[in-house]
Amino acid sequence: MPASPPHDPTLLAGGAAGSRALGPLVETVLAALAEGAAARCGPLPGGGPDGVARRVADRGTPVLPEQGQGAHDALRELVGVLAEGAADPADPHCAAHLHCPPLAVATAADLAASALNPSMDSWDQAPAASALEERVTAGIGALVHPDGTAPDALVTTGGTESNLLGVLLAREAHGPRVRLVCGAAAHHSVHRAAWLLGLPEPLVVPTPQGVLDPAAVDEALTRLDALECPAPDRPSPAVVVATAGTTDTGAVDPLAALADVVAAHRHRRPVTLHVDAAYGGPLLFSDRHRPRVAGIERADSVTLDLHKLGWQPVAAGLLTVPDRSALAPLGHRADYLNADDDTEAGLPDLLGRSIRTTRRPDILKIAVTLRALGRHGLGALVDAVCATAEEFADLIEAEPRLRLRARPGISTVLFRPHGATDAQVATIRRRLLHEGQAVLGRARVPDPATGRPVLWLKATLLNPHAHSSDLHGLLKLVLDQHDLPADLRPQDPPR
Ligand SMILES: Cc1ncc(COP(=O)(O)O)c(C=O)c1O
Known part of the structure; x- marks a missing residue:
């Protein structure tokens, strides 16, 4: 240079x-x-x-x-x-995690955010940024909860903080006895949120089919009272945590049926529904795929990450609610940031819009992206990665030396070489990493053939510009690994 x-x-x-x-x-x-x-x-x-x-x-x-x-x-x-x-997620062979290649337009907007450096904890540090955040978060809230009374969203550092906030709102609504009821595949941050907030251990509902069974959740809610032996007039409060797009498989829980179960239990106990849609939430941008998250609009709070299926640089997390009054418990006073007399005089009070104080204007890159691509543009990117995952799954099914675990969940595909042990699967992944050839993930989940958990290679396909040749190349790299017998060496992929 x-x-x-x-x-x-x-x-x-x-x-x-x-x-x-x-x-x-x-x-x-x-x-x-x-x-x-x-x-x-x-x-x-x-x-x-x-x-x-x-x-x-x-x-x-x-x-x-x-x-x-x-x-x-x-x-x-x-x-x-x-x-x-x-580890560059813009390379189609970097496909381990929900780690997306950021759009250039969003990254350019992030440069402006750094140059201007608004801090979102008080209006006098972020006049236009706070007004923009108010408009855009209302718009995103309305995307998720179109029938909400006053839909809104908080900007967070990601799914972990959003899940913590969702559980915190449930605790504020129902008190410290509130019990989380979640599936076995719920993200670890759900358990961590219960621990951080001093709540009872979550009640984990087994998910042999990979998704929450509404009947099992109904039964778990009914069982809660027996677990806690409360007074008959004080049934146990609960928050059901569903997942739209699990980390390991991309599975989406049956949200509408779960919302029905929660609604039925509301007659006898305080209970809310939180949906962790950190991964699957952006399916809402796509006309083709949005039916897969039908029912999400009925949740009391929803985690949504645009640094996963939204092509934003980290951080771009959100927590949406159908009615912004649900956010009131987060209200907080600090005289230097939101003095009562300032608020009465009309200065917007921002402190209750986060559990952080100093906060970057992450809304700018999100706002620029929404405006630049529109819902159709973002929906087309969602469609592209889902189609890539389908194509990758087809290639695996057509390759006799590999086993596909199941058709893709959103854009996640699990597979392993036929006859490989778990140790060999783990070695393949680490060798590809060590040689700088590919970044694949790993997931220990049940083998549908036996029901026993085994180790799978995981491709989380988030690159909307990946080509067929990239997918062929990725499979060839896996098959080329040295600990596979020589007779399992693949043909050159078609170009
Ligand atoms: C389903 C789900 N929820 C929450 C999270 C946590 O998100 P973050 O890493 O942005 O905190 C993840 C991360 O992969 C996830 O897959």
């Missing part, structure tokens, strides 16, 4: 002169990103943790030099080493 003219590293990013200060630095960053990706030349760096740590030690040292090395040099070295050592 040619040397750039010296740049005063104390210049500020904001103000009228900010863009002039940023421009040359952004060019250096873009060049370092491109060079790093070219040097890596794959979905992740080869050499495993030791190789990466060595390269970071070489280029990332000294951490705090006595004399600064200048803005361009620092950016070139550190952005370069990060890009070269990245």
